[in-house]
Amino acid sequence: MKGFDNHPYIPNSAPEIQAEMLREIGLASLEELHKNVPDALKLKDTMKLPRAFGSEYELRRHVEGLLGKNTDCKKNLNFLGAGCWQHYVPALCDEVNSRGEFLTGYGGEPYNELGRFQSLFEYASMVAELVDMEVVNVPTMDWAQAAATTARMAQRITNRTEVIVPTLIDPEKFAVMENYCRASVRFVRVNCNGKGQIDLDDLKSKVNSNTAGVYIENPGYLGVIEEHGQEISDLIHAAGGLSLVGVDPISLGVLATPPSYGADIVCGDLQPLGIHMNYGGGQSGFMATRDEEKFVMEFPSRLFGIAPTSQPGEYGFGDVAYDRTSFGHHREHGKEYVGTQSALWGITAGVYLATMGPRGMEEVGETILYNAQYAAKKLAELPNIRVNRFGSCFFKEFVVDFSETGKTVAEINRSLLAQGIFGGKDLSNEFPQFGQSALYCVTEIHTQDDIERLVSAVAQAAR
Structure with a gap:
């Protein structure tokens, strides 16, 4: 394209190229292109950018200088x-997840499959063993989305619209849950007692015939271990709802698994399992349930299973009940919209669990x-x-x-x-x-x- 050699990084900033593109779409100016953007959101001042760099080396030095102003957990x-x-990240986790077969693969399909399906199956199998469940999804974006999806799954399974959550929950996570579920779920807050645990009397007063589930975290946002998990599960089960538990997976080597105190759906974040913090970006949510059709068919994200092929003694790995997803045949009628996920972190968590062992x-x-x-x-x-x-x-x-x-x-x-x-x-x-x-x-x-x-x-x- 004309002007590209003079502007190697932002080629379309050349005036003649801008004018050519605007003519193509029938507009006279960039301001006209942005006319629907509210004025309050528009930058009024010029951007404080340095002059164009003459080489890649100069650009690299400039960017590295900016990054060098950061401080991190290696220095502090x-x-x-x-x-x-x-948490400590074993070197093996970084070695495996940086391999080209995993790092560059978008979704992993049969025509370009280089072990991704099997790796995700192994990840799901190990997380299932860790949380004492049978079905685990390909990871979603983070714990907040996993918790929100857990609430929506409960709503669809029970055909009820209320989910009870504790007051001592991460406000940012709860904001995501409210935003994600606003079309189908109404959240009801339950008080916590002086020990930071669910107030059972308050919970009893709020569970009703429209309660789809009670969501608790163990340990909770403030680190407190909930001692009344079984009582909470018994209470919601008696009312016809589901017990939903969010969990830090690295705690499960010493704490009881959620199903042992009645959980129906478990969710959490894989970040503690061999994933760097990455300035807050190494998040990856998971959900887990029993292998029952009423649960499996409500997962909106991919599930990987193993099955025999046409060759005796040979097995393959692939999607389970693919049609239930938004990217399967259901499209706009899917359970929820599911786009790009964090499958690379699932593979990483699998490597971590295989390395650590029970x-x-x-x-x-x-x-x-x-x-x-x-x-x-x-x-x-x-x-x-x-x-x-x-x-x-x-x-x-x-x-x-x-x-x-x-x-x-x-x-x-x-x-x-x-x-x-x-x-x-x-x-x-x-x-x-x-x-x-x-x-x-x-x-x-x-x-x-x-x-x-x-x-x-x-x-x-x-x-």
Whole structure:
């Protein structure tokens, strides 16, 4: 195209090319092209861009200089979690998921299949074993979408429209669930008691004949382990609804699996299973159910199974009940719209689980429990700091209250960052009833020295 050599990165910025394209679509100016964009959304000032670079080398140096201004968890000690957690990623995970057969494959179809179907089948099989279910989907975008889909599946299965969720849920996740489900599901909030768990009396008052399900998380957003899972499941089952449980999969080496206390649909995020945080982008949601038609046919996303081929002794891997999906024959009549998913992270999680094995998952879970308990104990020894305000069992995350120090969480975190430490997530806006509290995350990556460094830094920051 004319002008391309002069503008190798944004060729259509050349005036003569712009004019040619506008003539082709019958417009006189770019402003006319953008006339439907509200004026409040339009940039009024010029963009502060550098002059055009003369070479790829100059462009690379400029971009790397910008990226170098970032700070990360390699340069700093990190105690920030709240939905995207720092866990150890075995080298094997990166080695496998960077292979061209997996990294560049869009969906993986029979005509270009290089092991992707089998890899996803193996992933689903191992996650199913981990959560004690039988059917697991090809990953969706993140836990928020998986939780929203879980609610919609319950609505379709029961033909009811209400789903009960706890008040102590991640507000961002809940906002996604509300947005995703607004056409079919109405959410009802149930209070949590002083231990941060579901208030059973309040739950009983809100379950009715229109309740499709009760959604809980175990551990919850604030790290609390729900002790009354079976009672919650019994209550909703007696009313004809479904028990829906969100779970951190890395906890299942030490915590009971959701089906053991009555869960019908399980969901969660695969990010803890061998996936880097990637500035918040390494998310990948999963759903799991029993192998019953009423559940299987309500999955909107792909399911991979194994079946014998026409050759004796040979097996193949492929889609199960493909027609139920929006990209199958159902199209606009599909259960939900499903587009690009995060299958690469499913393969990665499969590699992680195969590498760890049952004993490895138990060991990592135990290590997280020990480390988090030790960190909470040491922080609780500091004056004017209240740790684990709920007094409940917790996994990986716990709330630290700085209210009595006279400092805000923002002030504490600025002081910690100056010492090369990422402090806990500030909860003062999300849950103002907790005062100046932060959510701290401790995992298997933290050593005793790391924790003692944190305690020393917090003691200094809280003076």
